[in-house]
Amino acid sequence: EAAVTQSPRNKVAVTGGKVTLSCNQTNNHNNMYWYRQDTGHGLRLIHYSYGAGSTEKGDIPDGYKASRPSQENFSLILELATPSQTSVYFCASGETGGAPAETLYFGSGTRLTVL
């Protein structure tokens, strides 16, 4: 089964600080995604990647950067964290590129609190 691991599971940061959320997948999937989920709402796409070295903006990219240094790793970076970025962040990898109906495999999430 697809395995996506996120770290840390919980993070408390201060306003204005830099935060890096990490994601690792062991399935050799081309595509990886970062979503955020706010209480009582669905998932919203922040950034995604088609492969090593590529990053694309999702629906809500402002205030976030992404980095895909390898097939396995995809990071989300908050250069200047703000309280509005307090949320649960999910990383996902996609089964295949180039075809519709991609299945996403999600990690267990990182709960970020910005004070």
Added chain:
Amino acid sequence: SQWGEENLQALSIQEGEDVTMNCSYKTYTTVVQWYRQKSGKGPAQLILIRSNEREKRSGRLRATLDTSSQSSSLSITGTLATDTAVYFCATDAWTGGLSGKLTFGEGTQVTVIS
């Protein structure tokens, strides 16, 4: 039903009952996927129904898709306490290229009381 800016919907049912949740979407999609998210976990795909299918079954799950009304439903028969979760529909506005990004609905919280 879920979509748009609606808040999370909630349903509470007795174990053994059937439940149906609805989803409407705004743009063309090649598929509708249904995901389940249990507390403290990431979503996991349950079932995928393509735009040329009207119904898809998988065990106790049944998904329907009506492209003319841009709506989908997910039914669970004979619910169990372990079905307690948030259920999301997701659409894929794939128009060719490398990937279709999924857009998720707001979700339906289903609580099964044993």
